[in-house]
Amino acid sequence: MDLNQPAGENYANPKTCFFHVLFKAAALAFYILSALFFDSFVIIFVVTVVLAALDFWVVKNVSGRILVGLRWWNEINDQGESVWKFECLDQESLARMNKKDSWLFWWTIYLNAVAWIFLGIFSIIRFEPDYVLVVGVCLSLSIANIVGFTRCRKDAKKQIQQFATQTIASRFSSTLQSAFSVV
Amino acid sequence: MSHSDTIPLHPSSQSDIDEIENLINASVQSGPATVLPARPPSPPRASIPVSSTPFIQSNIPLPTYNKPPVVPAVVPAAVPPPLPNSSNSSSTRPSIGTSGFGSQANTLTEPVWDTVKRDLSRIVSNLKLVVFPNPYREDPGKALRDWDLWGPFFFIVFLGLTLSWSASVKKSEVFAVAFALLAAGAIILTLNVLLLGGHIIFFQSLSLLGYCLFPLDVGALICMLKDNVIVKVIVVCVTLAWSSWAAYPFMSSAVNPRRKALALYPVLLMYVSVGFLIIAID
Numbered sequence: 001m002d003l004n005q006p007a008g009e010n011y012a013n014p015k016t017c018f019f020h021v022l023f024k025a026a027a028l029a030f031y032i033l034s035a036l037f038f039d040s041f042v043i044i045f046v047v048t049v050v051l052a053a054l055d056f057w058v059v060k061n062v063s064g065r066i067l068v069g070l071r072w073w074n075e076i077n078d079q080g081e082s083v084w085k086f087e088c089l090d091q092e093s094l095a096r097m098n099k100k101d102s103w104l105f106w107w108t109i110y111l112n113a114v115a116w117i118f119l120g121i122f123s124i125i126r127f128e129p130d131y132v133l134v135v136g137v138c139l140s141l142s143i144a145n146i147v148g149f150t151r152c153r154k155d156a157k158k159q160i161q162q163f164a165t166q167t168i169a170s171r172f173s174s175t176l177q178s179a180f181s182v183v
Numbered sequence: 184m185s186h187s188d189t190i191p192l193h194p195s196s197q198s199d200i201d202e203i204e205n206l207i208n209a210s211v212q213s214g215p216a217t218v219l220p221a222r223p224p225s226p227p228r229a230s231i232p233v234s235s236t237p238f239i240q241s242n243i244p245l246p247t248y249n250k251p252p253v254v255p256a257v258v259p260a261a262v263p264p265p266l267p268n269s270s271n272s273s274s275t276r277p278s279i280g281t282s283g284f285g286s287q288a289n290t291l292t293e294p295v296w297d298t299v300k301r302d303l304s305r306i307v308s309n310l311k312l313v314v315f316p317n318p319y320r321e322d323p324g325k326a327l328r329d330w331d332l333w334g335p336f337f338f339i340v341f342l343g344l345t346l347s348w349s350a351s352v353k354k355s356e357v358f359a360v361a362f363a364l365l366a367a368g369a370i371i372l373t374l375n376v377l378l379l380g381g382h383i384i385f386f387q388s389l390s391l392l393g394y395c396l397f398p399l400d401v402g403a404l405i406c407m408l409k410d411n412v413i414v415k416v417i418v419v420c421v422t423l424a425w426s427s428w429a430a431y432p433f434m435s436s437a438v439n440p441r442r443k444a445l446a447l448y449p450v451l452l453m454y455v456s457v458g459f460l461i462i463a464i465d
Contacts, residue, residue, distance in 0.1 A: 042358040049340070076329075076330070133362070
């Protein structure tokens with residue numbers, strides 16, 4: 001039974017993809033359109049920042065896991081130092097991840113950050129420090145996710161390489177042993 | 184291995200490598216062919232079904248996995264990672280043969296509702312540790328081990344909203360000022376401690392200063408509801424003292440004892456200014 005459709009045909013987790021995009025788009029749209037409808041900065045600030053925070057949580061905890069099989073967080077160990085932990089699914093599952101899902105995941109988080117940078121530049125040009133605050137908060141949240149997941153992916157690749165070399169090395173050594181024992 | 188809708192947990196690499204080596208060695212040994220039995224089916228390594236609709240709580244077959252995520256270090260290492268000995272590691276681990284990988288992969292495949300519950304319970308426990316009297320205050324480093332920034336975020340926004348609501352004019356500016364003051368203040372206070380040579384972790388301290396705003400939140404709420412000046416002054420003084428008492432052990436233990444006052448004074452100053460903001464709003 002083939003659970004995953006052939007890669008490139010369909011999203012494997014449409015609901016997750018939807019939510020992944022939903023909060024980002026909602027935050028951006030609300031920020032851009034709100035100036036037309038609302039006079040009060042407070043509402044714009046709170047709603048945009050809450051949407052951005054929800055998006056951060058969804059990406060970090062839900063869509064990162066389900067779409068690309070990665071996760072990162074920070075812990076403080078017994079010596080009181082902060083340690084960044086990265087986690088990934090094992091290699092078979094990673095290979096089975098839908099290509100379209102991960103394409104969507106990575107592109108939307110990059111595009112989101114770029115969009116916020118543009119909006120920030122606009123608000124700086126228009127001398128609106130309040131709005132720079134909003135943009136600053138949203139931008140820092142998206143950059144945090146980008147950095148976290150990129151490091152996690154690099155770490156995952158490193159781990160897989162290490163694992164592969166170890167397996168190959170151990171098999172190689174046992175094959176050598178067997179070769180010598182036969183002789 | 185065929186799985187219908189399960190993602191297998193990552194098997195313990197060490198045991199797999201051992202098995203592979205055993206098989207290779209056994210097959211190469213000359214003499215009476217001792218054929219190993221076929222590899223037994225994997226012990227129940229908790230193939231947790233991944234719910235395709237992530238927002239529905241799925242029934243996890245092994246509920247003992249749902250515990251606070253004391254997750255050991257990273258995944259496909261050949262050496263089973265050492266289990267961290269931190270305060271929220273729970274008692275029994277299900278004996279499945281894979282030492283650390285059980286709970287670890289579980290956080291990758293757990294349903295969303297579990298993540299939400301875990302985060303919410305973390306906020307509540309952090310709040311209790313910081314603001315209310317409890318035995319862990321003696322060792323501040325351990326207390327806020329699991330820092331998180333959601334609690335502080337809620338409290339700062341709540342305080343800003345309350346102040347803005349109480350203000351009769353210039354509501355937007357009040358909110359923006361309150362938010363910027365608290366956020367920038369927390370960052371600057373943390374930098375202050377770091378520059379004084381203290382040992383504190385940036386996010387931990389931000390988290391702490393945010394949680395210590397909880398009493399002031401309560402005070403602002405009361406002041407919003409009851410508009411009498413005398414009541415306001417009393418309430419603000421009480422909550423201010425409570426906030427400072429909450430922040431004191433963490434800040435003071437982070438720096439050299441001779442510099443304690445230098446680290447604590449700006450904290451008190453910030454909370455006093457927030458208190459004045461609460462009283463002065465009308």
